[in-house]
Amino acid sequence: MNNELYFYNTYTHQKELFQPLNPPFVGLYVCGPTVYGEPHLGHARSAISFDILYRYLKHLGYKVRYVRNITDVGHLENDADEGEDKIAKKARLEQLEPMEVAQFYTDAYHFAMDKLHVLRPSIEPRATGHILEQIKMIQKIQQNGFAYEVNGSVYFDIQAYKKKYRYGELSGRLDSEENLAISRELEGIQEKKHPEDFALWKKANPEHIMRWDSPWGEGFPGWHIECSAMSTKYLGSPFDIHGGGLDLIFPHHEAEIAQTNACECLENPLNQAKYWLHCNMITVNGKKMGKSLGNFITLNEFFSGSHPMLTQPYSPTTIRFFILQAHYRSTLDFSNEALQAAEKALIRLLQGIQKLDTLKYAGKSSFTAQEIESQLYQAMNDDLNTAKVIAELFQVIDKIHAVDLKQETLTQTEALAIKELLNNWLENILGIVPENRSNEQLEEIMQILIELRNEARAQKNYALSDAIRDKLQAVQITLRDTPEGTIWVNGKI
Ligand SMILES: [Zn+2]
Structure with a gap:
C-alpha cells in the first residue's frame, strides 16, 4: 500500500498513480532560482515543496537523481525575449562581474535553503556551464526545421512546430491569440516570423557583457533552452518528473516541451517528462x-x-x-x-x-x-x-x-x-528539525554585530565598522550590504 503514490499531473489535469519509467530509479528535474537577488518566501515554497517530494521518494526506496538548475544567464526582465539579462543588469548596477553576482546570490540561496533543511539536489547544473549543450540542441532544432536565424539570433518556429505537434498542451493554451495576449514582448518583434516564436539564441549587442561564441556569432542563450538541454543531459528524454512554480507553466515549460520534441523529432510527440508537478504561489x-x-x-x-x-x-x-x-x-x-x-x-x-x-x-x-x-x-x-x-x-x-x-x-x-x-x-x-540552539544563538549574535557596525557607521567611525567586517571575514563570515540591509553569509566571498 505504501507505494501507491498519486500525483496531480498538470499535463493530464488529473491525479495519476506514480509509475516510474525505470524503477527503482527516478529522474526529477526542478527549475531552480535565477540568481540575481536575495532569496525570498517564493523560493522557499518551491524548494520545500520539491524537497518533500525528493525526501518522500527516497523514503519509499526509490533511487532518485534530483537535478535542480541555477539560471545564471538568459533570463531576461519580464520573462520576455527582449530587455536586459537579469544578472547582467544587477552586475552593471553594482559594478560587479556578472559571475560575481551569480556566485553571491547562489551562495545566499544555498545558505537560506540549508537553514530551511532543504536537501541539496544530486546535480545542480548552471546554465553558463552548459552553453555548448545548448548550442548543440539549437543546431539540432534548426536542422530539424523548427528554428530559423535572423541577424545572429535564432528563434523557435512555432508555426512549423504546430504542423507536426500540438503546442500549448501543458498549459491548455492551444490558441495562439491567447498566447500572444500574455506574451509581453514588444521590441524585436519584427525579427520573428510570428510573434508567438521565442528566442533560442540572442545576438549580443556591443554593450552586452555576457556573451559566447556560437555558429551564429557572439550571443547568449534564451532562457528556456537551458532546462531542455540540462534535463536531457542528466536525465535523458523522457524522464519521470518535472517540477516548478505555477508561473513557469507558460511560456517556460511549454517552450521546454516544444524544444525537446523539436530536437528529438520523433514521429510520436514525446512528453519531455511523464509527470508535471507545479507548486502554487505565496x-x-x-x-x-x-x-x-x-x-x-x-x-x-x-x-x-x-x-x-x-x-x-x-x-x-x-x-x-x-x-x-x-x-x-x-x-x-x-x-x-x-x-x-x-x-x-x-x-x-x-x-x-x-x-x-x-x-x-x-x-x-x-x-x-x-x-x-x-x-x-x-x-x-x-x-x-x-x-x-x-x-x-x-x-x-x-x-x-x-x-x-x-x-x-x-x-x-x-x-x-x-x-x-x-x-x-x-x-x-517533513524535514522539520527542531532548531539547534547554537544556530539560533549565532543568528542573534550576528544581528548584534550588524547593529553595532551600523551604529559605528552612523557615527562615521569607519575604523570600527571596517574592523568588525574584517574580523568576521577572518573567521569566514562575510557581511554584505544590500539595498534590503546588511546580511551575513557563512564563507568568504
Ligand atoms: Zn526551467
Whole structure:
C-alpha cells in the first residue's frame, strides 16, 4: 500500500498513480532560482515543496537523481525575449562581474535553503556551464526545421512546430491569440516570423557583457533552452518528473516541451517528462508579493525579524512548518499573524511528542503506531498532502493528551513506537528539525554585530565598522550590504 503514490499531473489535469519509467530509479528535474537577488518566501515554497517530494521518494526506496538548475544567464526582465539579462543588469548596477553576482546570490540561496533543511539536489547544473549543450540542441532544432536565424539570433518556429505537434498542451493554451495576449514582448518583434516564436539564441549587442561564441556569432542563450538541454543531459528524454512554480507553466515549460520534441523529432510527440508537478504561489495579506508593492520580504529578514511587516524573528523551522501546513498546489497567504500561529502550533506539536515520555502507561493501548503510520501514508500518497499529514499529527497529539485524561491508553512500548514514528516523519519526511540552539544563538549574535557596525557607521567611525567586517571575514563570515540591509553569509566571498 505504501507505494501507491498519486500525483496531480498538470499535463493530464488529473491525479495519476506514480509509475516510474525505470524503477527503482527516478529522474526529477526542478527549475531552480535565477540568481540575481536575495532569496525570498517564493523560493522557499518551491524548494520545500520539491524537497518533500525528493525526501518522500527516497523514503519509499526509490533511487532518485534530483537535478535542480541555477539560471545564471538568459533570463531576461519580464520573462520576455527582449530587455536586459537579469544578472547582467544587477552586475552593471553594482559594478560587479556578472559571475560575481551569480556566485553571491547562489551562495545566499544555498545558505537560506540549508537553514530551511532543504536537501541539496544530486546535480545542480548552471546554465553558463552548459552553453555548448545548448548550442548543440539549437543546431539540432534548426536542422530539424523548427528554428530559423535572423541577424545572429535564432528563434523557435512555432508555426512549423504546430504542423507536426500540438503546442500549448501543458498549459491548455492551444490558441495562439491567447498566447500572444500574455506574451509581453514588444521590441524585436519584427525579427520573428510570428510573434508567438521565442528566442533560442540572442545576438549580443556591443554593450552586452555576457556573451559566447556560437555558429551564429557572439550571443547568449534564451532562457528556456537551458532546462531542455540540462534535463536531457542528466536525465535523458523522457524522464519521470518535472517540477516548478505555477508561473513557469507558460511560456517556460511549454517552450521546454516544444524544444525537446523539436530536437528529438520523433514521429510520436514525446512528453519531455511523464509527470508535471507545479507548486502554487505565496501571497502576502492576500496580495501578490513584489518588490514594487513593498511587501517583499527576504528569508534573511524573516530569520532576523528585520522587516516592518514582522513583529519578531521567525526560525527557519517555523517558516518551513508554515509552508507545509498548506498543500503545495493551494495558494498560501502569508501574514505576521499566520506565522505566529504556525510557531505556536509547532511548539504544541513538539511538546505533545515530548509528553509521550512522561505518560502513565497502561497494560494495553487504545491506539497504535501502525494505525497512525497508515493514516500518514494515506495523506502523503494523496498528492503529497502535507496539510493532511500535519492534521493527522495533531490528532495524535490530541490522543496523547487524552491519555493523560484517561480517555485513551498506551503501553510504554507503544508510546515509544509512536514517538519514534512521529520523530521520523517530522525530521526525515517533513524535514522539520527542531532548531539547534547554537544556530539560533549565532543568528542573534550576528544581528548584534550588524547593529553595532551600523551604529559605528552612523557615527562615521569607519575604523570600527571596517574592523568588525574584517574580523568576521577572518573567521569566514562575510557581511554584505544590500539595498534590503546588511546580511551575513557563512564563507568568504
Ligand atoms: Zn526551467
